Amino acid sequence: MSKAEIEAALKAAFDQCIAANCPLTEVQKQILLEVAQRLSSSAEETANSEGTNPLDELTVEERLALLDFVQEQESLNQPWKVQLLNDWLNNTDSGSVQFIRDRYGLQWLNSVQPAHLAEYFQRLSAELKLKAGDRIEVSNGLWEWVQEEGPCSQMWVPCTVISVAERENDYSSCIIRFDNGSEYEIQGIYDWNRYNWRWPS
Structure with a gap:
C-alpha cells in the first residue's frame, strides 16, 4: 500500500x-500511522528483493476468494485493503477472506501490490477461456436446488463443450453435451455461473 x-x-x-464512541488520542493515531508505514516499507522491500508474488503462498481456493473479493470491492469503488483493515480494526468477520487475518496477517497483506494481483487476474482470464471440444465438469447446481444438508447435495457431472458464444463483459454462454447425449446451455459461463463448472481433476 502506498503512504496515501x-x-x-x-x-x-x-x-x-x-x-463507535471510542475515539483514539492523537498519540495513538500517530503510533498506528508510523507502525503501518514501517510495515508497508518493510513488506515492499522484501517483495522487491525476492521478486516473488505473495499470492503464490495462498491455496487455489484462497487465491480465488481473494481475487473475487478484490473485484467485488473495486466494483463498489472501495479499496479492498481498506475494507479488510476496517474489518480488522472493528474485529468484524471478513467472510470468505477471513483467512488472511487468521493465517497471513498485516505484513503479508501489505506485501500484496497491484502488480501481484494483475499477474493472477491475467492468469485466471487465460485459464477460464473455453473452446469447443474441452472436457469440463458441471455442478448439478445449474439445474436443481443444491443444499449442503438436504436431499440434493452437490455432484459434478462430466461433459464436453460443443460451442461457446463470446460476448462483451464476460456475459458469455456455452452449450455442453453430457455423455448420455443430452445438451444444456450455460449462461454467464465466466460470470455468475463460474462456480458451477471446473476443469476435470
Whole structure:
C-alpha cells in the first residue's frame, strides 16, 4: 500500500472509532500511522528483493476468494485493503477472506501490490477461456436446488463443450453435451455461473 492508501485506511478506521464512541488520542493515531508505514516499507522491500508474488503462498481456493473479493470491492469503488483493515480494526468477520487475518496477517497483506494481483487476474482470464471440444465438469447446481444438508447435495457431472458464444463483459454462454447425449446451455459461463463448472481433476 502506498503512504496515501495507508493514511486513508487509517483515517477511515479512526472515523469508525469515533462513530463507535471510542475515539483514539492523537498519540495513538500517530503510533498506528508510523507502525503501518514501517510495515508497508518493510513488506515492499522484501517483495522487491525476492521478486516473488505473495499470492503464490495462498491455496487455489484462497487465491480465488481473494481475487473475487478484490473485484467485488473495486466494483463498489472501495479499496479492498481498506475494507479488510476496517474489518480488522472493528474485529468484524471478513467472510470468505477471513483467512488472511487468521493465517497471513498485516505484513503479508501489505506485501500484496497491484502488480501481484494483475499477474493472477491475467492468469485466471487465460485459464477460464473455453473452446469447443474441452472436457469440463458441471455442478448439478445449474439445474436443481443444491443444499449442503438436504436431499440434493452437490455432484459434478462430466461433459464436453460443443460451442461457446463470446460476448462483451464476460456475459458469455456455452452449450455442453453430457455423455448420455443430452445438451444444456450455460449462461454467464465466466460470470455468475463460474462456480458451477471446473476443469476435470
